[in-house]
Amino acid sequence: MEATRKKRTRLQRFFLPELNRRFIFRLLAVSAVVVLICTQVLLPFRIQGQSMEPTYKDGGFLLSWRGRYLWSEPQRGDVVAIRFAGNRVVLLKRVVALAGDTVSFRNGALFVNNAWVEEPYVRGPSDWNLAPRLVAPGKLYVVGDNRSVPIFQHDMGQVDRDRIIGGVLW
Amino acid sequence: MVVGKMQIGLLGLVLGLLAVAFWLWPNEERAIGRQLAKIEELGSKAATESALEAALKARQLTDLFTDPCRVEVAAHHLAGDLSKQQIREQLLVIRGLYQRATVRWYDLTIKRQGSKAQVRGTLRLQGEWQDKPVADVQEVAAELTKIDGTWQICAVTLVAVLER
Numbered sequence: 001m002e003a004t005r006k007k008r009t010r011l012q013r014f015f016l017p018e019l020n021r022r023f024i025f026r027l028l029a030v031s032a033v034v035v036l037i038c039t040q041v042l043l044p045f046r047i048q049g050q051s052m053e054p055t056y057k058d059g060g061f062l063l064s065w066r067g068r069y070l071w072s073e074p075q076r077g078d079v080v081a082i083r084f085a086g087n088r089v090v091l092l093k094r095v096v097a098l099a100g101d102t103v104s105f106r107n108g109a110l111f112v113n114n115a116w117v118e119e120p121y122v123r124g125p126s127d128w129n130l131a132p133r134l135v136a137p138g139k140l141y142v143v144g145d146n147r148s149v150p151i152f153q154h155d156m157g158q159v160d161r162d163r164i165i166g167g168v169l170w
Numbered sequence: 171m172v173v174g175k176m177q178i179g180l181l182g183l184v185l186g187l188l189a190v191a192f193w194l195w196p197n198e199e200r201a202i203g204r205q206l207a208k209i210e211e212l213g214s215k216a217a218t219e220s221a222l223e224a225a226l227k228a229r230q231l232t233d234l235f236t237d238p239c240r241v242e243v244a245a246h247h248l249a250g251d252l253s254k255q256q257i258r259e260q261l262l263v264i265r266g267l268y269q270r271a272t273v274r275w276y277d278l279t280i281k282r283q284g285s286k287a288q289v290r291g292t293l294r295l296q297g298e299w300q301d302k303p304v305a306d307v308q309e310v311a312a313e314l315t316k317i318d319g320t321w322q323i324c325a326v327t328l329v330a331v332l333e334r
Contacts, residue, residue, distance in 0.1 A: 023254055048296075084292035084309040084331060086277025091307070091331070133334070142332070155331035 041066055042169065043087060051144030051154060053090050055079070055121050056168075064090070068164045068167030074098075074140055075114070079168045082142065082159055090165065091155065093142035094121070099161075104132040105151070110143075124148040133158075140164070197322075199280050200289050202314060205234060205321045206275060213273035215265055215297070223264055230253040236315065236324040244330035268304075271297030285316040 006017075017023045038044055043064040046157035049056050056079075064081040074080055074095045082091040097112045098101040104110075108126030110117045135141045135158055143156040208229070212231045215224070236308045238251040265271070278291035289312045311330035314321045 005219040082331065084277065084329075085279070085290050086292060088276040089292045089294055091305055130334075141236060155332055159332055163331065 009078045019163045025072040038152070041164070043081070043090075044045075045081070045090065046094075047092065050149075051146050053095070053146045054123050055094075056092060065169045066166040069164060074161075074164055074167075076117075080140075081140065081166050081168065082163050083165045087165055092168070093144055093156070093159075095140050096143050097135050097141035099135050099137050099139055099143065101135045102124045102132045103130075103135060105130040108147060117128075119145075121145050122147055138162075143148075198282050198287070198316075202280050202282065202289065202321050203278070205323075206278065206289065206291075208234060209293075210273050210275060211296075213265070213271070215268055217298075219270075224262065228258050228261040228265060229263050234323055235326075236322045239323060240313075240325035242325075242327040244327060245333060263267065268297040268299050269301070270304070271295055287314040287316075287321065288312075288334040289314060314317040 024125060039049060043066065045062055045064060046055050046063065047058060047060040056062065069080075076095055076098060078095045080093060080095055084090070096110055096117070102111050102114065103112050105126075105128040108128050110119055111132075122145055124147065127153045128147055130151065133141075138161050139158040141157065142159050144154060146154070207260045208232070209231070212227045215227075219227075232254050235254060235257050237254040239257060240249070241252050241255075244247040274294050274296075276292040276294060278289065283289045289310075291310055292307060293310045294307050295306070296303070298304065309330055309331055313322050313325040315324045316322075
């Protein structure tokens with residue numbers, strides 16, 4: 001009964017597509033592209049923990065852009081994703097010092113190469129004290145933005161450059 | 171046309187059965203994976219866990235290790251051989267600290283050569299300690315050896331990702 005079939009609008013065809021071979025091929029192709037992007041290019045993460053508050057809140061969502069450091073190196077102030085054995089669980093930290101720098105904390109204030117570093121992203125009181133340490137070659141010094149917790153409870157320190165899998169998209 | 175559909179159906183069924191058989195076929199990597207899964211199961215703790223249950227789980231966890239087992243905490247430059255008794259005591263203390271805990275493996279890789287295997291993965295613990303939510307993530311490298319048909323952990327290293 002071809003004659004009685006109504007002509008479908010462009011909008012109808014988009015939202016209610018016919019289940020034909022062409023549609024299935026397109027669906028598979030789109031799915032493959034999405035999987036490729038979400039596993040290799042833009043990694044989606046749910047934030048669990050308060051070490052990057054207030055910049056990134058517990059329970060929030062973010063995308064890590066893996067191409068961020070393909071042609072450039074992480075800089076001081078960058079927020080980076082640090083891998084463990086793989087990419088499924090990562091640490092989110094801020095780079096505060098680069099290889100060859102000396103980093104220390106005095107009464108909550110960050111000093112890099114003996115110069116005070118202004119950190120507008122840090123809110124809340126901090127009483128951190130950390131003796132100066134030299135960042136080794138091939139490493140970066142990373143710290144979270146939440147300095148209100150006792151320093152011994154906070155995961156921070158030197159990390160291999162190779163462990164940085166990307167930056168944060170927003 | 172009907173025969174064609176039947177043939178396609180049969181082919182799909184055979185392929186499905188082959189895939190299931192391949193998936194269920196016993197191999198050593200899968201046996202190692204099952205041993206590591208016991209760490210998730212026995213390491214996790216419900217809020218209602220009794221002292222007896224805790225002791226039993228600690229004992230079952232200890233059975234996953236050789237006697238002695240080499241333990242290294244790279245971030246603190248600590249290394250030493252622990253007996254099963256010492257491992258059990260440590261496990262009881264650590265599990266006792268938490269009111270509840272969930273342990274999960276991520277990104278596990280298993281490399282086996284004969285009766286030895288190298289395992290690397292991310293171990294994530296989420297729980298409650300002194301009425302506050304806590305979480306810890308560690309990269310773990312372990313060496314397993316097959317003793318009397320059972321894979322046991324003979325060396326374990328907590329890899330230092332961040333060094334102060």
